[in-house]
Amino acid sequence: xxxxxGIAKRIAREVKDGMYVNLGIGIPTLVANYIPEGINVELQSxxxxxxxxxxxxEGEEDADLINAGKQTVTLLDGASIFDSAMxxxxxxxxxxxLTILGAMEVSETGDIANWKIPGKMVKGMxxxxxxxxxxxxxIVAMQHVNKAGESKLLPKCExxxxxxxxxxxxxxxxAVLDVLPExxxxxxxxxxxxxxxDIKKATAGKLIVEGEIPEMVI
Amino acid sequence: MINKxxxxxEEALKGIEDGMTIMVGGFGLCGIPENSIQALIxxxxxxxxxxxxxxxxxxxxxxxxxxxxxxxxxISSYVGENAEFERQMLSGELEVDLVPQGxxxxxxxxxxxxxxxxxxxxxxxxxxxxxxxxxxxxGRDYLMEEAFEAEFAIVKAWKGxxxxxLIFKSTARNFNQPMSMGGKITIAEVEELVPLGxxxxxxxxxxxxxxxxxxxxxxxxxxxxxxxxRKK
Numbered sequence: 014x015x016x017x018x019g020i021a022k023r024i025a026r027e028v029k030d031g032m033y034v035n036l037g038i039g040i041p042t043l044v045a046n047y048i049p050e051g052i053n054v055e056l057q058s059x060x061x062x063x064x065x066x067x068x069x070x071e072g073e074e075d076a077d078l079i080n081a082g083k084q085t086v087t088l089l090d091g092a093s094i095f096d097s098a099m100x101x102x103x104x105x106x107x108x109x110x111l112t113i114l115g116a117m118e119v120s121e122t123g124d125i126a127n128w129k130i131p132g133k134m135v136k137g138m139x140x141x142x143x144x145x146x147x148x149x150x151x152i153v154a155m156q157h158v159n160k161a162g163e164s165k166l167l168p169k170c171e172x173x174x175x176x177x178x179x180x181x182x183x184x185x186x187x188a189v190l191d192v193l194p195e196x197x198x199x200x201x202x203x204x205x206x207x208x209x210x211d212i213k214k215a216t217a218g219k220l221i222v223e224g225e226i227p228e229m230v231i
Numbered sequence: 232m233i234n235k236x237x238x239x240x241e242e243a244l245k246g247i248e249d250g251m252t253i254m255v256g257g258f259g260l261c262g263i264p265e266n267s268i269q270a271l272i273x274x275x276x277x278x279x280x281x282x283x284x285x286x287x288x289x290x291x292x293x294x295x296x297x298x299x300x301x302x303x304x305x306i307s308s309y310v311g312e313n314a315e316f317e318r319q320m321l322s323g324e325l326e327v328d329l330v331p332q333g334x335x336x337x338x339x340x341x342x343x344x345x346x347x348x349x350x351x352x353x354x355x356x357x358x359x360x361x362x363x364x365x366x367x368x369x370g371r372d373y374l375m376e377e378a379f380e381a382e383f384a385i386v387k388a389w390k391g392x393x394x395x396x397l398i399f400k401s402t403a404r405n406f407n408q409p410m411s412m413g414g415k416i417t418i419a420e421v422e423e424l425v426p427l428g429x430x431x432x433x434x435x436x437x438x439x440x441x442x443x444x445x446x447x448x449x450x451x452x453x454x455x456x457x458x459x460x461r462k463k
Contacts, residue, residue, distance in 0.1 A: 062402060071461075073460075083259035146351070
């Protein structure tokens with residue numbers, strides 16, 4: 014079974030040279046720490062940065078330079094700054110190749126719910142609806158089951174939706190899965206020490222298992 | 232050259248009345264028009280509808296106008312960093328319209344481009360689509376979203392001149408640039424009001440035609456919401 018950093022490490026292997034990538038808050042942010050040497054990517058932050066760098070050194074933080082999580086950040090050489098309308102313009106126009114974000118639920122048809130729990134304080138969708146509606150490739154980093162042990166990979170989402178038919182790939186603490194265009198979670202890899210049976214038990218939506226399922230290489 | 236300079240925030244805010252809709256620039260606490268917000272509190276204008284990506288924190292930004300109960304409605308993409316906001320929303324004192332962030336930025340910008348509505352895939356199939364026109368274009372569904380109509384836009388820039396030309400600094404450009412184009416009357420407060428001719432025309436982010444009133448802010452606290460650093 015993977016921890017949060019393990020999920021981030023596995024997702025980092027999906028990041029290819031030359032990609033523009035938007036990382037959501039939480040596990041997706043950790044992915045930046047595991048992008049292999051020699052893979053050149055530019056991180057986009059939807060408030061208006063391309064070429065976002067690491068956190069600043071103590072004492073060098075700048076109130077005017079933050080990321081979409083409102084954290085102080087730095088710029089790498091070659092970075093650019095733009096306004097938020099242009100930022101979502103490049104997202105809508107699919108110039109950003111890959112979006113990695115978290116989810117509360119994903120359905121077997123690729124619907125995603127990650128912004129609202131009825132009865133709880135609603136903070137808003139931020140840029141998530143724009144990102145999932147437009148990204149060419151969306152990878153979701155999430156827990157396979159909730160704290161009560163119930164599956165979060167469902168036939169149909171129960172929570173209010175963020176977007177429909179958009180998720181392409183999911184990495185959880187148990188598995189890597191594709192979401193097929195015709196519907197269904199296709200099992201690609203097992204986490205170390207996890208069996209196909211474990212994954213079947215943790216998946217409420219339609220799970221497709223074809224042939225031998227390899228263990229993940231991290 | 233048409234002179235847009237006003238003496239201070241009080242003079243800049245003339246004409247903002249109870250019940251009006253205003254755009255307020257910034258993302259989180261980054262690039263918010265601090266001086267204008269203070270002046271709005273002093274002015275005491277009530278029942279405002281604020282179009283702003285966020286609602287500040289309890290004791291800074293638009294959170295201050297929530298404390299004084301001057302805001303009737305927020306149109307935002309992400310709120311919640313603010314206990315008073317939560318209290319007013321749950322008690323029904325405050326109306327909240329949540330809009331996807333890209334749609335929000337674009338609806339501000341469109342007002343400055345004279346584009347009345349635009350189709351976007353953001354929100355298709357979600358509760359954001361309720362009550363909106365859906366169109367199918369080349370096999371894909373889009374929601375029709377309208378340009379905002381705001382009586383005033385209040386933005387904060389880094390440098391500006393008497394002609395109303397603006398240059399923003401770093402990620403404080405955020406919503407300030409699209410909103411600077413989007414108000415029927417745009418008020419810009421700047422860190423530095425420079426003499427005409429000092430801003431390179433090639434580097435201006437918002438041309439002065441969009442800006443009606445400009446002043447240099449008295450002081451800027453520039454509070455940081457999430458101070459994240461690494462060790463040297």
